[in-house]
Amino acid sequence: MFYSRLALCALISVSFLAPAVLNAESEIQPSWPNWMGPNRDGISHETGWKTEWPDEGLPVNWSREIGIGFSSVSIAQGRLLTMGHVEGEEIVWCLDANTGEELWTHRYPCELNNNLHEGGPGATPTIDGERVYTLGKSGQLYCLNLKSGEVHWSVMLQDDLKVPNPEWGFSSSAVIEGNQVILEGGRVVSYDKITGAKNWETKPHEAGYGSAAVFRRDTETPLVATLDCAGLRITELMTGKAVAFKSWSSPFRTNATTPIIQGDLISISTAYNVGCGLFEWDAESSTLKEIYTNKEMRNHFNNSILLDGYLYGFDGNSNQGRVVQLTCMKFDTGKVAWKQRGMGCGSLMIVDGKLLILSESGTLILAKASPVGFEELAQSPMLTGRCWTVPVFLNKKVYGRNAAGKLVCLDLAP
Template identity: 35%
Template sequence: MKSTALTFRISLLLLWFLFLALPSPGGDWPHWRGPQRNGISDEVLPAEALRNIGGKVRWKIEAGIGFASCSVVGDRLFTTGHRDGQDTLFCVNTGDGSTLWKYSFPSDLGDKFYEGGPGATPSVKDGRVYLLSKWGDLFCFQATNGKILWKKQLRDEAEVRVPTWGFNGSPTLVGDTIFLNVGSAGMALRQSDGKILWKSDRGDPGYSTPLPVELDSGQGLLLSNGKAYLAVDRETGRKLWSHRWITRYGVNAADPIMKNSQVFISSGYNKGCALLETSGGKVETLWKNKNLRNQFSGSLLVGDFLYGIDGDSNEKASLRCLDWKTGAVKWDFDQCGFGSLVAVGNQLLVLDHGGTLWVAPASPEGFQPSSKGKILDGKCWTVPVVAHGKLYARNSDGTLVCVSW
């Protein structure tokens, strides 16, 4: 009898260790840059993904022209695209790609020097979906059925100015507040009914998504406008500090990264990057160079090293690794070209401009891919998303694929 009991305990222990060794089933990706707002997933890629990152395309849909990414909550995916004079928000079943509901509204394509279409990613919280169009249409939907709970046209109601390429920063949801990169220093609205809590002047915003952070002075928000990166108080909108950062055409688009009191900023068009010390509300430049020029897609901070795309879409670009402390280049990998990246644990997943997906460990020693695979055709600038063991990626024409391993 004792022997049987001991065998049973050992079997349970072995099962427990086997469970711990399994890849993480993962979780939601409810908004731009994921649950931690840093472009890094807590999931663990299975061994098969490292051997064959292209995996199997489970399904694909046509969402329409645009560069918005996806949000995934439970078994539902939300994204948006443009077709025939309308923008459409899609709610898709992640199991088979079937459309559960969609909502379309009139919108200009806005194809100035590029394909156009929406750029802001829908944000999901507490059973609601929030969408900002490039022309200032702000919606709140019931996530289950697409019912409009409220909507606003910010150009009219808030008298804001639309930047050259439209609003591209996604809604940031914190507590019961929506934060938008609208105006010269952001805007805050109440989630329940869209009431404007505070707003900034009519200056041109940047194209980054507001990043909630903890500052010496309290709860802050990092964002960009057409001439600077800045921090504001989340409660009042009061400007806490601003660092002048002039990029050609006002394209301050890459999301800032904060570690302790230090903030990394970067932009393309040969502008470069910098690391700022912001303690005490005063900004000091720790280093500044042209070693990492993020035109659109922001970099990732994994450990003490930055990984990102250096260069613009219309020229030779490369994947680079920089030392956070010094800004020195650790390595340069030019085979990917322009594209975007996400991290899954310690693995970098890079989607290049032609639709090939690469995977390699995030290491300052070099980019050494374990595999790569073609998953899309056409122009691929949009950051892929990993949620619940699946990867979602799209191209500019709106073909969106679900990949699993």
């Protein structure tokens, strides 16, 4: 029973730099257009925000209810996109990022998959120019107009891929690469981002709950790395051809993280005492060579973040949050620098070289990102209830949500 209590969490893909995007008025605005940000590394280099927080907590800029779920937020052109479940419907929300005002919604029927947790959508919308790509819990893939919410095209993955609904539902956040939309959901699949026509699909496998990672290394052929519930899979981006595979199974089918890639090194992690592994990609032989495996970084669903040669992430299962530890581990050796308890199965991103952590119970924590040791710099109340979804920092504001559907924006302007 201990595993079932959140074998479910695999579902949360839940889930960060902020380069400029040109809006219709030709003004430059910062953006965070997809899960883990435009560089897909969970790192922002934004400066000039408040690092000394008042004892009474940070001021709330706005808050609103968005429905049950674990979808994080994406922001571009002043518009915030996220998802939630309300009374038998999933809702894609487009809000004013500064005020929380509703600009439009897109709604469709969807059963609440609340097996041993709250349920609701787990994928984060992806903004690409004037289009938004969203994936619902039952595999409802939509391409929507950013300004109006109009449906450009849609695909129902269960029917199109001939795959069952995964145990915890579809949770892969769309990855845009050129004209392709890449998803993991029982197959790795590519759709044309403009028309929705399918480019290719891999053979079926047991779905994972993370997203795809695109990389190029010692080859002109771009590749896709995905972690599903069978293992680490390398696929050619342009053709869908299977290139390499490394078995990496979870005892409860809960592989839920996205591969972290640096050069020719690929890191993966899984909870339930499976642990983490680092593999070297050899383009010449198209093989994955094991560098190390250990049980020091067992990410349940939220990814670790790689900064200056160290991984920062939560080691442990969400059903044992009391003993989960924030861990700093050297990326290339697997040697642990430090561990810190007390934040439950939380999440984090990195802003200007600092850890921005949302604890499982809803406390926002600022700490040094250093292998020397954990050092808290500030903290502020932010939310109550279960908080598994990674926060997002943009334009001196931090956005966070809980599982029940409260979305809060805190102001960190000096």
